[in-house]
Every structure is written in C-alpha cells, then in structure tokens.
Amino acid sequence: MTTVGTGTYTPKPGAAPLPRMIATQAALETRMLLRNGEQLLLTVVIPTLLLVLFSSVDIVDTGAGEAVDFLAPGILALAVMSTAFTGQAIATGFERRYGVLKRLASSPLPRWALMTAKTASVLVTEVLQIALLTVIAFALGWSPEGNPLAVLLLLVLGTAAFSGLGLLMAGTLKAEATLAAANLVFLLLLVGGGVIVPLDKFPAGVQDVLGLLPISALSDGLRDVLQHGAGMPWGDLGILAVWAVVGLAAAGKFFRWE
Numbered sequence: 204m205t206t207v208g209t210g211t212y213t214p215k216p217g218a219a220p221l222p223r224m225i226a227t228q229a230a231l232e233t234r235m236l237l238r239n240g241e242q243l244l245l246t247v248v249i250p251t252l253l254l255v256l257f258s259s260v261d262i263v264d265t266g267a268g269e270a271v272d273f274l275a276p277g278i279l280a281l282a283v284m285s286t287a288f289t290g291q292a293i294a295t296g297f298e299r300r301y302g303v304l305k306r307l308a309s310s311p312l313p314r315w316a317l318m319t320a321k322t323a324s325v326l327v328t329e330v331l332q333i334a335l336l337t338v339i340a341f342a343l344g345w346s347p348e349g350n351p352l353a354v355l356l357l358l359v360l361g362t363a364a365f366s367g368l369g370l371l372m373a374g375t376l377k378a379e380a381t382l383a384a385a386n387l388v389f390l391l392l393l394v395g396g397g398v399i400v401p402l403d404k405f406p407a408g409v410q411d412v413l414g415l416l417p418i419s420a421l422s423d424g425l426r427d428v429l430q431h432g433a434g435m436p437w438g439d440l441g442i443l444a445v446w447a448v449v450g451l452a453a454a455g456k457f458f459r460w461e
Contacts, residue, residue: 224311225319229324233324236328245285246286246290249285250332251335253278258340269344272345280398282336284417287361288366288388289388289389291366292385293382296378299460304317304461329362349433353436354428364450367449375458396413397419402419423436424439427439
C-alpha cells in the first residue's frame, strides 16, 4: 500500500488575489449585462437605430454637411449614457432590491472592488458599443477628425459622470422608482441633450441650462473634436469633471447596500 505523505493534500484556505477577484466579477457583470434583453435594447439597438434612421432620412435639420457627421458624436455620447447611467442604475437597483449587493458585500471582495468591477464591466461594454457604432457610422459615410486623446478624455470623464449619477440613483431609490426614473431621464436627455436635435434649436435661455448637462457637454465636446477638428474642449471637460466628482462623491456617501 502506498502511503501519501502528510500535507500533500493539505488545503490552503483563503481568498483569491484581489486582482483576480475583480477581474472575475467584472467578467460576470459583463456577461450578465450582455445577456439582458432590455439592456441590449438600451445599449445597442436604440443607438444603432437612431444613427441609421436620422442619418438616412432628413427629419432633423443638423446644419451644413453630412447628417452622420453631426449625429455620430451625439450617438456615441448616448451610448455612454445608456450603459454607464441607465443600464447600470437599473441593474444595480434590482441587485440591491433582491439582496445581491448585500451578499456580495459580505464576501471577501471589498465593496470598493465590487464597484471597480462594475465600472470595468461598463467600460468593456462601451468599447463594444463604440466599435459597433463606429463601423456603422463609417458605412454611412462618416469622416471624423480631431485629436484621439481629446475623444478618450471626454469618454472617460463622461463615463465617470454618468456612473456616479447612476449609482447614486440605484443606491437611494427603490428598484421600481429607479427603473422609471432612469428611463425617463434617458428619454429627456435624448431629446434635450444635443444628441439628435442641435442645442441652437432651443431658446437662448434654455440653451444655457441644457449646455450644463453631462450629456450636452459630452455630445458637444465629441462633436467639436470629431466634426470640427477642434483642440482640447476644456469647457466641456470641466463640466464633465464637475459632474463626475459630485456624482461619485454623492454615490459614495449616500449609497445604501440594503
């Protein structure tokens, strides 16, 4: 009989390395998001349909030049909002209602690491969105210009701003209220955020207020860079930075895990 040495199969209890836990949770969050039909409608189907429809049919006066040159930056901004704000708020709100967040909070994964994993999932989804919308826009005749670094900064700050607002809503309202409010805000900002309808179509006083919204700053900033070849849009970056700091700070302070 062969004797197994002592300690050969000794278990080694303990949590996995933190980076591996975050990566695993981020992959799980991404798979869950991509399997959700409602989330796919918000993050992929609606932006794609809006881009194709308004680029192909002369419904809205987008000014001189090709309609797709005006629309593509706004649709990219809409894609960021749909994932970082609307989708994340709804998903996190229902996870909180069903006790998923409470259970995850008691796991070896720290709360800040869970939020990091959720943010990573949002970024992965946005990369897929932007890649798809860019291919479609090129097929429609889009000819972007500008500095890629400026575009990257706008997208990152826009993601941070909308993530903070989405988590704040999900962590303070009931799930049903979050569902209704997130979809309502999505529709209102779609109409009044410069995504499809230029802000100069609104009265002067209204323009000033709408221009301070994160969706307006993101869409206008992307449009200035990609359509007009402008340099670094510091004003729009500043607006997004303020929204990001305020939103994330408020979410961190008021978020309720139960």
